[in-house]
Amino acid sequence: MKLRISLAMLAFLPFLAMAQLSIKGRVIDAQTGTSLQGAHLNLNNRLVKVTTDETGMFEITGLKAGNYKMKVSYLGYKAWESLFELDANKTMLISMEQAAILTDETIISSTRANNKTPVAFQNLSGKEISKQDQGRDIPFLLEQMPATVVTSDAGAGVGYTGFRIRGTDMNRINITVNGIPLNDAESHGLFWVNMPDFASSVGSLQVQRGVGTSTNGAAAFGASVNLQTATPSPEAYGSITNSAGSFNTFRHSVTAGTGLIGGKWAMDARLSKLSSDGFIDRATSDLKSFYVSGGYYGNTTIAKINIFSGKEVTYQAWDGIPSNILETNRTYNGIGEYTDYQGNTRFYDNETDNYQQDHYQFLLSQRLSGHLTANAAIHYTKGFG
Structure with missing residues (x-):
């Protein structure tokens, strides 16, 4: 009985292998031959989406035989498309031509x-x-x-x-x-x-x-x-990041982007919150930040606005540790220390920095000719607390 089952499985293996096909290849610049890292590949209208690695290589596995449409996009390059029939493992070399667009x-x-x-x-x-x-x-x-x-x-x-x-x-x-x-x-x-x-x-x-x-x-x-x-992604995206580390350190972040709308407009945003108790005594941090970027990416013009801000409530811990107690109390923090009327050593609980800093940037880049580009920027920074 066991022999019959083994023989049946062996007979079925070739059909399994035929059903699992793959596409791998490399994306390069058509003129220079250099690898394009981060190119986005779209197979059959978002059925499969991958990104090239630092050598421009990609691999898509687990595909069935059939007809496929592949689209490759990379900022500053013309989109590449191809229709093909997949009946065996396929290796591709994709050459992308630069578009007349600034980055x-x-x-x-x-x-x-x-x-x-x-x-x-x-x-x-x-x-x-x-x-x-x-x-x-x-x-x-x-x-x-x-x-x-x-x-x-x-x-x-x-x-x-x-x-x-x-x-x-x-x-x-x-x-x-x-x-x-x-x-x-x-x-x-x-x-x-x-x-x-x-x-x-x-x-x-x-x-x-x-x-x-x-x-x-x-x-x-x-x-x-x-x-x-970060430069805009060709396609819309969104992500949520939650991480934890030593000393009750936590990060929560939400990131999203529209991708290139109509091939010319894009917007990206991030909202973050971090907190930590710190290794040093009373070295807590309560931090919040955001980042918003929106821009126009034309053939010869980039106009972009960036706004980012950070807000902190951080307990002061910059005095260091006296050498005479370094071996016995490595987390000592002397900031906020006082002696009460009974002679007891105590610490203030409000020795904190409370501050916010906002940054505003307007960036303009204009291509004047094939070898000449003019850049201009206006920025404003405001701090209070």
């Missing part, structure tokens, strides 16, 4: 170094950022980079955080978002606590060590950090 990359081109620039630099793509983004502040995206030291006052990676590059603090590092200065205009300081979960809205970043290509002032002899917000 967000032109907005930040003046502050980005390349292989021909005599600058020590390192890039992080959107996919690499997504892998590292755990709700912590921007400095923790840089902690694996050379000559970079990252700090967190509370010890949880949210709240007051910072970094040094080649020993230089952020007062001597130029930081831009879409080419717009992020440093304070007066002190040149920067507080990432005012931008919680901003990494979720960053599409790429570049760190230039030493003197770089930054255009906003002379203080960039330490380093330059150039952030670019």
